[in-house]
Amino acid sequence: MNTREIVTQKRQTDAPAGAMPVYTRVPAADIHETGDAFLVMLDLPGVRKETVSLTLEEGELRVKAEQVPPEPAEGTLLFRDVPSGTYTRVFTLGEGIDPANVDARFENGVLTVKLFKNEERKPREIAIH
Amino acid sequence: MLVRLQRFPLIRPSWDSVVDFERDVDSLFDTILDGTVSPQTRRVPAIDIRDSGNQSVIAVELPGVSKEDVKISVDKGTLTISGERKEPGLPEGSRALRNEISYGTFVRTLELPHPVNVEAISAELNNGILRLVLPKAEEARPRAISIK
Numbered sequence: 001m002n003t004r005e006i007v008t009q010k011r012q013t014d015a016p017a018g019a020m021p022v023y024t025r026v027p028a029a030d031i032h033e034t035g036d037a038f039l040v041m042l043d044l045p046g047v048r049k050e051t052v053s054l055t056l057e058e059g060e061l062r063v064k065a066e067q068v069p070p071e072p073a074e075g076t077l078l079f080r081d082v083p084s085g086t087y088t089r090v091f092t093l094g095e096g097i098d099p100a101n102v103d104a105r106f107e108n109g110v111l112t113v114k115l116f117k118n119e120e121r122k123p124r125e126i127a128i129h
Numbered sequence: 130m131l132v133r134l135q136r137f138p139l140i141r142p143s144w145d146s147v148v149d150f151e152r153d154v155d156s157l158f159d160t161i162l163d164g165t166v167s168p169q170t171r172r173v174p175a176i177d178i179r180d181s182g183n184q185s186v187i188a189v190e191l192p193g194v195s196k197e198d199v200k201i202s203v204d205k206g207t208l209t210i211s212g213e214r215k216e217p218g219l220p221e222g223s224r225a226l227r228n229e230i231s232y233g234t235f236v237r238t239l240e241l242p243h244p245v246n247v248e249a250i251s252a253e254l255n256n257g258i259l260r261l262v263l264p265k266a267e268e269a270r271p272r273a274i275s276i277k
Contacts, residue, residue, distance in 0.1 A: 031225070076180055
């Protein structure tokens with residue numbers, strides 16, 4: 001996989017004036033290459049599985065997810081390290097990935113995407129006759 | 130926007146929190162310039178604190194951490210959340226191409242915003258967020274004063 005990425009940086013300009021700004025967080029990611037696949041792991045704390053959208057199109061893997069906003073009953077904010085909002089990240093994929101063979105799971109706030117390699121990219125043992 | 134109120138300072142600022150602070154500053158520029166928050170992996174987990182009258186709620190970001198690996202303790206008004214994020218099991222011979230997530234131990238210590246009924250603290254870990262509900266001690270609850 002080509003690990004060069006394009007990170008979408010779009011400002012929420014259509015929000016009404018005075019509204020709380022919506023921030024786009026770029027989730028931290030790990031990428032590993034195994035024998036037959038590439039594994040992309042993304043930290044998406046505070047996200048429900050149903051709000052994660054994962055698309056593979058024109059050689060790009062796009063991940064989008066919404067953080068669950070705290071309920072008003074939770075009270076007023078006293079302190080915050082990181083603003084909540086939307087997670088977005090786009091990875092440009094190189095040659096050698098089989099787009100029909102992708103597997104994803106979401107567990108403990110971590111999304112793991114397994115992109116299988118094309119047959120011709122898989123390592124193979126050559127028998128000696 | 131980063132909100133840093135000095136009311137809940139880190140009690141023991143560690144080197145990790147200095148590194149995180151530098152990241153926060155970098156990230157602040159990104160936020161100002163284009164409205165994004167940079168990819169960041171924190172050694173000191175990010176938190177937010179909310180107050181709803183009779184209790185406060187602390188949310189801690191702990192993606193990839195199992196319930197069994199988190200320890201919460203309260204000692205004289207100091208709350209400590211510590212634990213370990215274990216590395217995911219990867220197949221033999223795999224090769225890292227990008228490494229932004231940090232694994233290993235983490236700790237966050239903070240001063241409680243008010244006296245707490247320690248026996249009634251509850252905690253749950255869901256989708257990578259640890260949610261701590263801290264009921265206020267009787268003397269810290271808001272009360273109406275009647276005028277005689």
